[in-house]
Amino acid sequence: MTQITGTLINYYFHCKTQCWLHANRINLEDNSEDVRIGKILHELADQKGKKTEISIDNVKIDKLTKDYLIEVKKSDSAPEAVKWQVLLYLYKLKQKGVLKKGKIEFIEKKKQSKKIHYIELDEENEKELMEVLARISELIDAPKPPEAKFENHCKKCAYYEYCFI
Numbered sequence: 001m002t003q004i005t006g007t008l009i010n011y012y013f014h015c016k017t018q019c020w021l022h023a024n025r026i027n028l029e030d031n032s033e034d035v036r037i038g039k040i041l042h043e044l045a046d047q048k049g050k051k052t053e054i055s056i057d058n059v060k061i062d063k064l065t066k067d068y069l070i071e072v073k074k075s076d077s078a079p080e081a082v083k084w085q086v087l088l089y090l091y092k093l094k095q096k097g098v099l100k101k102g103k104i105e106f107i108e109k110k111k112q113s114k115k116i117h118y119i120e121l122d123e124e125n126e127k128e129l130m131e132v133l134a135r136i137s138e139l140i141d142a143p144k145p146p147e148a149k150f151e152n153h154c155k156k157c158a159y160y161e162y163c164f165i
């Protein structure tokens with residue numbers, strides 16, 4: 001079974017075509033402005049010695065504190081996708097014997113403020129997460145991607161040209 005990363009679970013809730021394409025290594029991420037900005041911000045943090053990202057197995061976690069796993073997002077446009085991403089990270093940590101709660105910080109670009117959401121990997125969430133992971137595995141093991149359907153968010157997607165031009 002393909003290892004399911006935070007990016008894959010996020011894409012699954014964003015767009016199932018995107019999830020399949022990324023999982024099957026059709027990667028056009030370099031064309032995406034959002035991804036480029038994210039990479040530059042990480043590189044700048046590295047240069048300043050402020051690297052806080054932590055890698056565990058195949059997932060990258062923004063910050064870990066005594067009580068929380070913290071995921072930082074620059075927009076709250078896909079809260080459901082981020083919720084499952086964080087639940088996956090909490091699950092991976094739990095498998096290593098590390099129990100944390102999740103904290104999601106949405107940094108508003110223009111508003112100088114941030115929205116914070118808290119989440120826990122309780123029994124119900126964990127059961128649902130297992131079902132989500134099984135559905136993702138089934139999707140990405142399919143021989144071809146689901147047909148692309150145009151949505152407003154497509155114009156910002158790295159696969160826009162691939163899907164529609």
Ligand code: SF4
Nearest residue numbers: 015018148154157163
């Ligand atoms: S362009 Fe739209 S349909 Fe195609 S992968 Fe991106 S989000 Fe999905």
